[in-house]
Amino acid sequence: MDVxxxxxxxxxxxxxxxxxxxxxxxxxxxxxxxxxxxxxxGEKNLSLLNIEKIANALDVDLSYLFEDERFxxxxxxxxxxxxxxxxxxxVYDIDFDNQVMAWxxxxxxxxxxxxxxxxxxxxxxxxxxxxxxxxxxxxxPMIIDGLPFVFSPExxxxxxxxxxxxxxxxxxxxxxxxxxxxxxxxxxxxxxxxIACISKHIFSPDLEGNSREALAFLDIESNPILTSxxxxxxxx
Numbered sequence: 001m002d003v004x005x006x007x008x009x010x011x012x013x014x015x016x017x018x019x020x021x022x023x024x025x026x027x028x029x030x031x032x033x034x035x036x037x038x039x040x041x042g043e044k045n046l047s048l049l050n051i052e053k054i055a056n057a058l059d060v061d062l063s064y065l066f067e068d069e070r071f072x073x074x075x076x077x078x079x080x081x082x083x084x085x086x087x088x089x090x091v092y093d094i095d096f097d098n099q100v101m102a103w104x105x106x107x108x109x110x111x112x113x114x115x116x117x118x119x120x121x122x123x124x125x126x127x128x129x130x131x132x133x134x135x136x137x138x139x140x141p142m143i144i145d146g147l148p149f150v151f152s153p154e155x156x157x158x159x160x161x162x163x164x165x166x167x168x169x170x171x172x173x174x175x176x177x178x179x180x181x182x183x184x185x186x187x188x189x190x191x192x193x194x195i196a197c198i199s200k201h202i203f204s205p206d207l208e209g210n211s212r213e214a215l216a217f218l219d220i221e222s223n224p225i226l227t228s229x230x231x232x233x234x235x236x
Contacts, residue, residue: 002042004039004042004043004044004046005041005042006042007039007042007046007065008040008041008042008043009040009042010065010066010068011039011054011058011065012040014058014060014065014181015040015058017149017150017181018058018059018150018153019152019153020057020058020153022037022040024153025054025057025058028057028153029050029053029054029057030053031053031054036054039054051065059153059156059185059188059189060181060184060185061184061187061188064180064181064184067180078108078144078149081107081108081144082107082108082110084107086109086113086116086117088106088107089105089106089107089108089109089113090103090104090105090106090107090109090113090117091103091104091106091225092104092120092124092225093223093224093225094124094127094128096127096128098134098218099128099129099132099133099134099171100133100134100135100136100218100220100223101124101125101128101133101134101135101136102135102137102138102223102224102225102226103121103136103137103138103225104137104138104139104141104225105137105138105139105141105142106141106142107141107142108142108144108149109151109155110152110154110155111152111154111155111157111158114155114158114159115158118158118159118161118162121162121166122162122165122166125166125169128169130168130169131168131169131170131171132171133166133169133170133171134170134171134172134173134174134218134220135166135170135172135173135174135175136174136214136218136223136225136226137173137174137175137176138175138176138225138226139176139177139178139182140176140177140178140207140210141178142178142182143178148178148179148181148182149178150178150179150181150182150185151182151185156185156189159189160189160192160193163189163190163193163194163195164193166195167193167194167195170195170198171198172198172199172200172217172218172219173190173195173198173199173200174199174200174201174202174214174217174218175199175200175201175202176202176203176210176211176214177201177202177203178203180203182201183201183202183203186201187201200214200217202214211226214226
């Protein structure tokens with residue numbers, strides 16, 4: 001077993017799944033681009049410091065770098081789905097009785113999409129009671145060719161800004177994740193945005209169990225966003 005080559009393959013896989021170029025990763029990690037390329041080819045030894053820099057640039061915990069989880073390739077399938085109407089890739093529901101703002105992501109989103117979504121969410125949350133809003137987010141349908149995919153760093157940057165803005169309005173937040181990778185990234189993002197103490201990120205193969213856990217965390221009995229056909233779900 002070649003440890004350096006195995007690490008390089010894993011690093012490249014995560015970089016590609018996150019939609020990051022070598023140059024972008026190098027900038028985020030404050031490393032030379034040629035060094036990043038050599039690491040991916042298994043040609044460079046790494047210090048613990050540089051491994052930590054790479055993990056932070058990929059926005060994952062150090063331990064996750066050494067896990068094995070497969071993802072959908074960023075292929076023509078994702079590019080094709082990005083051309084679909086936004087309302088087919090993102091739907092929401094607002095429950096005034098329970099103060100729940102819920103949404104489901106069913107396809108890939110780019111930075112422009114998420115800026116538009118964020119503005120819409122802010123407008124809707126203002127209709128609810130400040131400090132009592134419960135967020136229910138279902139990212140489990142983010143699957144292409146039977147494999148999960150994750151948001152790009154630019155999209156996560158917008159989500160982080162949105163979470164920071166939402167913080168004074170929130171009571172609880174629960175996110176159903178499509179992979180350990182997403183859960184790991186969202187755990188880290190929640191710490192940065194300040195919502196970690198009121199949020200829960202759930203991932204397991206048991207989708208029904210995940211829904212029950214999410215509803216219990218929010219102390220509600222049901223929500224149309226968790227049904228196969230969201231009832232009267234809105235679109236942006």
